[in-house]
Amino acid sequence: MTNRKDWKLKPAGKGTDGGRRIKGSLVALALLVVSTVAAACGGNGSKLVEGKMNVVTSFYPLYYMAQTIGGEHAHVVNLIPAGVEPHDWSPKSRDLETVSKAQLFLYHGAGFEGWVDNFLKGVSKDSGLIAREMSAGIELIDVGDGDNGAADHDHEHEGEAASGSELDHEHEGEAASGSEHDHEHEAGDGHNHSLDVDPHTWSSPKTALLLAENVKNAMVEADAANAEAYEANYAKLKEKLEALDAKYAAELSKTTRKDIVVSHQSFGYLARDYGLNQIAIMGLSPDAEPRAQDLVKIANFVKENGVTHIFFEELVSDQLARTLANEAGVETLVLNPLEGLTPEQERNGDDYVTIMERNLQNLLKALQ
Structure with missing residues (x-):
């Protein structure tokens, strides 16, 4: 068995029979x-509340972290409902309305949410919303890097x-230009299909630790009055993620x-x-x-x-x-x-x- 971490698939040149040989x-x-499996499109229907910091997240891992760190002081809404693949989702005008009324919007960045730049342009400048990119500061993987x-x-x-x-x-009647994603792009435009970096940072517990710290920092920034509670909840989450990281490292090193x-x-x-x-x-x-x-x-x-x-x-x-x-x-x-x-x-x-x-x-x- 070979173990080549830089193993790559290279395209077959024109005139080769690579494709013809496949079964x-x-x-x-x-x-x-x-x-x-797109059971639905749009927000999860959760309403914002009074008396707590309202946090909106762009997809599940950030929702989990924000909810865990926020505890009783934050109300967290995830834009994408259960069962919907984020790559196939785009925001609607109702999502823009939800985010505009929140205090904090957390998105991953690194090209994962191809819609986010145009989406945020729709937020009123006097809304008071703080929007933060959670992959900031993480060493990202260049696409094609060995x-x-x-x-x-x-x-x-x-x-x-x-x-x-x-x-x-x-694509069965759909134009190659990507028109399959043109449905109801009211509040943000589509998906980034030509990424320069791999955005899937959360797939590793080690890297997820950095995401969690960014989530905590953003929540402290947006609601300094409850900073002590956020720091305490983050410490508990960090302990869980560190244990998970240690377990991954120990067990996978033995394979x-x-x-x-x-x-x-x-x-x-x-x-x-x-x-x-x-x-x-x-x-x-x-x-x-x-x-x-x-x-x-x-x-x-x-x-x-x-x-x-x-x-x-x-x-x-x-x-x-x-x-x-x-x-x-x-x-x-x-x-x-x-x-x-x-x-x-x-x-x-x-x-x-x-x-x-x-x-x-x-x-x-x-x-x-």
């Missing part, structure tokens, strides 16, 4: 548009077929295998922080479709390097990962990128820590 079932499935362990599918335009690909994705094949390229920070090698079927956005020659190379890599499992996630279609696993003769497991909870996870009381613990167990099973 029929993979070709057929690669033509599918990878869709999200140190991140991420597979490079040459997705020059995430979500569109690469030029020269043997798979001409028609003989280091390669993880994942459905979308959202575990670069996990790979970087714990010595793993990420090979992704799709790019930084889960709707970035792989080319046939990419699937051939991944299937060959799986067979040649003794990979026993291919990981999929709950909020996007698992068909491509399952079919690739079937072709390679391996099994599948869930590796949750924690971009959001499913309704069932929300009902069960799952949170960032419990799901990350589950992720670790599945990683250990696949890498043993």
